[in-house]
């Protein structure tokens with residue numbers, strides 16, 4: 001849920017990268033950190049990571065100041081995917097304004113993707129968020145690998161959900177910006193429709209998107 005400070009014209013939006021263990025959530029943030037310009041982008045904080053596994057969360061902040069001085073902070077988190085860290089996942093998911101579900105495209109990982117998505121649905125409802133209304137983007141990562149589920153199969157399986165599905169390789173650096181752009185755009189529109197970002201705060205969507213997505 002968006003944090004407002006109307007008097008100081010400051011808002012904070014929270015985005016969460018969710019998904020099974022080792023699907024590439026942290027790699028997505030590393031890639032965003034590399035590809036997006038330094039100006040407006042904070043440093044990537046990797047909290048309590050052992051052997052490349054996220055134990056608590058990773059956080060990458062972005063800052064935007066509109067021409068008339070409204071400040072928007074975008075906090076991008078990842079959750080730990082390992083099954084045993086469910087309490088942490090739930091804590092990180094609280095008050096999310098938008099979610100990216102990072103699935104692992106490998107055929108061998110399809111069951112893990114399903115159970116992680118079930119876990120997302122359950123945790124969203126436990127923290128009082130409605131999956132039907134929350135901005136949600138699906139990413140199928142690791143497309144560079146051999147044994148992956150065919151794209152057409154994935155697209156037809158997800159078509160009934162109406163959710164955007166992006167193919168990616170966070171390791172190679174493609175599909176990551178597209179995924180991020182989709183979730184930022186949807187989140188902006190969702191918050192704008194409910195709270196009037198444009199009308200109340202004078203924030204112009206195109207300017208905001210262009211500033212956030214500037215690449216090096």
Ligand SMILES: Nc1nc2c(ncn2[C@@H]2O[C@H](COP(=O)(O)OP(=O)(O)OP(=O)(O)O)[C@@H](O)[C@H]2O)c(=O)[nH]1
Nearest residue numbers: 021022023024025026027054080081142169170171
């Ligand atoms: N081939 C390939 N490997 C990837 C890709 N993305 C991530 N990986 C690798 O997969 C492993 C796990 O990546 P992470 O980004 O740490 O995964 P995670 O989802 O953050 O994992 P947890 O923090 O344990 O939930 C690492 O060895 C990455 O280099 C990809 O697109 N292709």
Ligand SMILES: [Mg+2]
Nearest residue numbers: 025026053054
């Ligand atoms: Mg991680």
